[in-house]
Amino acid sequence: MLTTENLHLYYGQKEALKGIDLAFEAQTMTALVGPSGCGKSTLLRCFNRMNDQVSNAKITGSIWFDRENVNGPAISLVTLRQKIGMVFQQPNPFPFSVYDNVAYGLRLAHSLPKAVIDERVETALKQAAVWDEVKDHLTENAMGFSGGQQQRICIARLLAVLPKVILLDEPTSALDPISSAKIEATLMQLKRDYTIIIVTHNLQQAARISDRTVFMLDGNVIESGPTQTLFMTPENQQTSDYLNGKFG
Numbered sequence: 001m002l003t004t005e006n007l008h009l010y011y012g013q014k015e016a017l018k019g020i021d022l023a024f025e026a027q028t029m030t031a032l033v034g035p036s037g038c039g040k041s042t043l044l045r046c047f048n049r050m051n052d053q054v055s056n057a058k059i060t061g062s063i064w065f066d067r068e069n070v071n072g073p074a075i076s077l078v079t080l081r082q083k084i085g086m087v088f089q090q091p092n093p094f095p096f097s098v099y100d101n102v103a104y105g106l107r108l109a110h111s112l113p114k115a116v117i118d119e120r121v122e123t124a125l126k127q128a129a130v131w132d133e134v135k136d137h138l139t140e141n142a143m144g145f146s147g148g149q150q151q152r153i154c155i156a157r158l159l160a161v162l163p164k165v166i167l168l169d170e171p172t173s174a175l176d177p178i179s180s181a182k183i184e185a186t187l188m189q190l191k192r193d194y195t196i197i198i199v200t201h202n203l204q205q206a207a208r209i210s211d212r213t214v215f216m217l218d219g220n221v222i223e224s225g226p227t228q229t230l231f232m233t234p235e236n237q238q239t240s241d242y243l244n245g246k247f248g
Helices: 040-046 077-083 098-109 114-127 147-159 177-190 203-209 227-232 237-243
Strands: 002-011 014-024 029-033 057-065 084-087 165-169 195-199 212-217 220-226
Touching: 002 040, 014 040, 014 220, 029 040, 029 203, 040 165, 040 195, 040 212, 077 084, 077 098, 084 147, 098 114, 098 147, 114 147, 114 177, 147 177, 177 195, 177 203, 203 227, 212 227, 212 237, 220 227, 220 237
Parallel strands: 029 195, 029 212, 084 165, 165 195
Antiparallel strands: 002 014, 002 057, 212 220
């Protein structure tokens, strides 16, 4: 579904990613873990070219998605970001209604009848496990809901445009434990149909919800594999030390 080959990223003279080779399987949730500054969020932002917004960023190597090089000159960023969507650390709904938030991408990219948009909005909110909480409040400002509800509305906004890959950058770090648990349950359902890559600083969260885990340190992939194997019997001493809280 998504692979990187000898991926390097530089911010000016600083090398932030140092030759990343990874493959992400379809309908699988992969957690990127490691201490702050190790490159996990930088890597995540490479997949839908969010690093393009950083003026001194330079990328070498390849990222392949659906047999196309993500960094190729023919790639449409609008299309790419529909297929590879991102949810950020802080919930970021637009300052208008729940309905208009979820319909936003559909209206931007498609000329669809209202009945089709209505159906897609409802389906996306159900997929994001927030429909029952907002179905009677679709015309209310999305920013008036709780943080956990806002984050699930943002997930619904992403799902409405029918992505193939979902990127999440610490999506529960700003939420309370109950809201975090709802997001985790939502992601567990979504991974049946989507490829999900999640950056998390919460090792317990990675162990609970991911199928595979990638441990990064200083811009390198130190170890990757099935989550249970990596957590229980890591092959690398640095991985073991990090998982046991000796640094990070």
